[in-house]
Amino acid sequence: MKILKTYLKLFIIVSLFIVSKNIQAQQISNEEINAKIDSILPLLTLEEKVAMCHAQSKFSTPGVGRLGIPEVWMSDGPHGVRGEINWDDWGYAGWTNDYITAFPALTCLASTFNPDLAKAYGISVGEEARYRKKDILLGPGVNIYRTPLNGRNFEYMGEDPFLASTMVVPYIHGVQQNGVAACVKHYALNNQELWRGHINVEVSDRALYEIYLPAFKAAVEEGNVWSIMGAYNQFRGQHTTHNEMLMNKILKEDWAFDGVVVSDWGSTHNTKEAALYGLDMEMGTGTDGLTTSTQNAYDYYYLANPFLKMLKEGEIEEAVLDDKVSRILRLMYRTNMSVNRPLGRINNQEHLDVARKIASEGIVLLKNENSFFPINPNKEITIAVIGENATKSLTIGGGSSELKAKNEISPLEGLKNRYKKATIIHAKGYASGPSQYARVVEPTDDLEQLKKEAIEAASKADVVLFFGGLNKNHLQDCEGGDRQSFGLPFGQDELIDEILKVNANTGVILVSGNAVEMPWIHNVNALMQTWYLGSEAGNAMADVISGDVNPSGKLPFSFPKKLTDNAAHSFGENSYPGDSITQYYKEDILVGYRWHDTKKIKPLFAFGEGLSYTNFEISKVATAKKAYTENEQITISATVSNTGDFNGSEVVQVYVGKSKSKVERAVKELKGFQKVMVKKGESETVEISFNVKNLAFYDETISDWNLEKGGYVIYVGNASNHISKEIKISIQ
Structure with a gap:
């Protein structure tokens, strides 16, 4: 019997080793995925391809059963997997096995200033989404905190684009290592809930690129996110979910996004624009006003029968459809058609600990x-x-x-x-x-x-x-x-x-x-x-x-003393909330602490501010040199000493400002941070680096980034309003 048990254990170990090797051998490259997609497209009928581009229920899109192509299932996030929703309406399905771990809101995650925790968060919530058999988790959100009245700010990562960018990337990596697509939202400029379905946002190119797009860009280029959700609002007169500039020019051309653009629920408004301007998967539309009662209501979606009709009549080329289906198939090979997808876990002690x-x-x-x-x-x-x-x-x-x-x-x-x-x-x-x-x-x-x-x-x-x-x-x-x-x-x-x-x-x-x-x-x-x-x-x-x-x-955002101290509100109703048709972001790039610093309006509590039960001193702040060229890294070193009675963690924050700039700039902007744990009575050294190119501004005269030469000031402290050391450097 003992010998039998030994052989059984050996058999299991060898079997697991073989399975593991087979899974590793079955992992396919992007080139192989593209080849598979190319072989599948000719097998699909026009009707089957169109069907893959729109919902079949509140939270799923159809597959193609005859070819073994699965449905795509998604769930709201990003703080946990939402309870199961009915097929055709917004009621809860009444399941007893869809209870989950509720994770802190993303404002809390941002306030940790700890990218390692963002990764742990993503892994944990991704495991729970995978256990619930979801292919897309609808989150995280990275819209910028512009006004403290926005009802949805709690889902986002604060007012600073660098902080949001730094925190969103590991979150995405964590979710997607489970074979679940993160879906970064809401792209873009969805900075209020009032009139969100139609309000037209007018904002400068510079503010768009410097403030409102960086976290989305980081999600694509550094996070390799597999899906992105469009927003409800309009930008320059065109709905953002099918916006030629945002979707085609910036997202898919400039950033080379190869994933799927998913509409927000009901954010699609036009068949031809949806087809031509970047939308891949339409969800939640009530095109006939009777979605919950009309037979085959999903066939009335903009990317359903109306799309099919335009394709058949030659008004839209089939290549447009093929691009959408290719993206959807690519997402499937990363998720529900991946051969090495983990099984997921839910409601375990590890998730509660995280x-x-x-x-x-x-x-x-x-x-x-x-x-x-x-x-x-x-x-x-x-x-x-x-x-x-x-x-x-x-x-x-x-x-x-x-x-x-x-x-x-x-x-x-x-x-x-x-x-x-x-x-x-x-x-x-x-x-x-x-x-x-x-x-x-x-x-x-x-x-x-x-x-x-x-x-x-x-x-x-x-x-x-x-x-x-x-x-x-x-x-x-x-x-x-x-x-x-x-x-x-x-x-x-x-x-x-x-x-x-x-x-x-x-x-x-x-x-x-x-x-x-x-x-x-x-x-x-x-x-x-x-x-x-x-x-x-x-x-x-x-x-x-x-x-x-x-x-x-x-704090991941500033607390103004009174509402009119906030930049968006200081310009009156045309700036926020608008006239119900259009609003103008009159504060431009001066959002949050950028506004408070530049206009010398003292906040009640500042961005980056937060106390400890112990005391910290930041000293010996230095750079390796004082002059840099365009392609160099700037590294700032500092010593953090714990002079109090408790062990604790401090966040060293590095801001940079440009003196005598040819364009208006904030006094300083966050360019790096590091959280460090220091035992009482001890000291730790930190090094924070960033590329000189990160000091560029978006130059509207050339429609590109422009790095000004000349003098800069590096500010090092533990809050935007508490700077321990200033260092002057030059860019040559």
């Missing part, structure tokens, strides 16, 4: 007077936990990125898990109503009673933790509508003021994907900006509040 790590590392400490945080978990104290966001589920809601989490640890639950010796009392304090995507539902609570209970709880406590902010209801952080005011909703400002009257030892923990106005900021002891943190939200918050994790998050 979610918790990202959440805790993304939390940003913005104020901490009298060392309010951390709060010792071993002290016998009374903690008043006040606020609806301490208990409200924040994985549901928000629109298409809502999640069906297997578990969600609330902040209150997380604190109770960690503070076993403390007496924790909770009062809701305010109410927002149930989570809704497309409408506001008023709360049924007795609001005056909630306020009274909160004040009473605060008066009895040694310390007050107020969990407020926004949530993922309509007209807050939610798809389909923008916020209608900059202040906190539901009477939170007034409630905080009343709490402070009975207990000055109060710290505020904001949960949001956006900046908010803070009239009470000078009166509270501490402020923590948290995000929508997913399954492990409460545990991650308790990790940071207790000091188990030293906060190291940095």
